[in-house]
Amino acid sequence: MENVNQNIDSANQIIKLWVEEYTDTLYSWAFYKVSDKQTAEDLVQETFLAACKYYKKFQGKSKPKTWLFSILNNKIIDYYRKKSRTPINTESHFGKEDGSIIEETFDGQGYWKEHKKPTQWDIDNEETHLLDNGEFKDLLQHCMTKLPPLWASAVQLKYLQEKDGKNIGQELGISTSNYWQIIHRAKLSLRECLEKLWFNK
C-alpha cells in the first residue's frame, strides 16, 4: 500500500513540474480554440487532472508536451460536442438562424443579392503575411464567436480531428447534406464578417 502511495506521490510531483512548465502554452492554445477565458482555464485544469489519472499509461512513450496536448485536444473536442447540443440550439432557434443568412444573402432563385456579392479581396500578395498577422487572427476568432453554437462546433471539429463531413455530421446528429449546408452558412457568415471588419474597412 505504501508503495502504491509513493507511486502516486511521484506521479503527482512530476505533473506539478509539468503544470509549472506547460500551463501557459496549453492555456494559450485552449483560448485560441474556444475564445473564452474561463472555459480555457477549466479545460487546462481538466487536462492536468486527467494526466494524473492516466499517468501510468503515459510511461514516457511520447514527450510530455505532446501527450498533454493530445489530452487537451480531446477535451476541446468534447467541449464542442457538448456545445453543439446546448439548449440555445433548439430546432426553432437553429431554424431562424439557418434561414436568415441564406435569405439575407441570396434572392429567391438562390443568386447573390447585388449588395451581398463577395468583392475582390486583396489577398494574392498578402496571403502569407495575413495568415501570420496576430490582429487578423484575433479578428477571425472574433468572427467565429458570432456563429451559432452548432455552426461553430461543425467548423471547429473539422480542424481538431481528421474526420470527414459524414463522420462529423454523425457526431453532431445531422445528415451529411445538412453538414455541408452548415459549413457553407458558417463560411458565408465568416466571410461577411471579415469583409466588413478587415477588407473593406
Next chain:
Amino acid sequence: MFKVMRRLMISCQKAGILIEKKIAHKLNTTERMELFFHSSVCKACRNYEQQSVFIEKALSKDTNSVEHKPSADLKEKINKSIQENE
C-alpha cells in the same frame, strides 16, 4: 439557347455548397461540371471560392501567433486540485 444554359446552371447557393465540398474532399463528375460551368460565368462565386480557401487556411493554421495569458493564479489552482484529488 439561353434557356438551356439557364437550366444547366446551378444557383450561387448550390455552387457555394459544392465549393465547400470541393475544398474538403472531392466532387463527382456531375458536380465538377456544374461548378465549372457556374464559376466560369459568375465572378462573385469565383471570389467566394478564393475567399473560402483563404479562410480555410487561416482556420487550419495550427499556430496561434498571439500569446494569451491565463490568470496569475491558474497554476496554483491546478496544483491545489491535483492535491485534492490525491
